[in-house]
Amino acid sequence: MRTAQSPSACGLCGINEREHFTRYATTDEQGNPLPGHYYTAPTQEQIAARIRARRAERDAEPDQT
Numbered sequence: 001m002r003t004a005q006s007p008s009a010c011g012l013c014g015i016n017e018r019e020h021f022t023r024y025a026t027t028d029e030q031g032n033p034l035p036g037h038y039y040t041a042p043t044q045e046q047i048a049a050r051i052r053a054r055r056a057e058r059d060a061e062p063d064q065t
């Protein structure tokens with residue numbers, strides 16, 4: 001199961017960039033209400049944190065053999 005966000009996902013709601021372009025979001029990935037917005041680029045800090053989270057998640061996955 002994949003839980004880590006794409007590093008380039010929206011900085012406001014975490015929805016993937018490509019998916020976000022097709023819709024005007026009013027909730028985040030968990031369905032929490034947000035002011036309506038279009039895709040907003042994440043900060044460098046958010047990108048770095050997401051990359052770390054993805055790496056940690058990948059390292060935690062058992063080998064699929």
Ligand SMILES: [Zn+2]
Nearest residue numbers: 010012013025
């Ligand atoms: Zn968003």
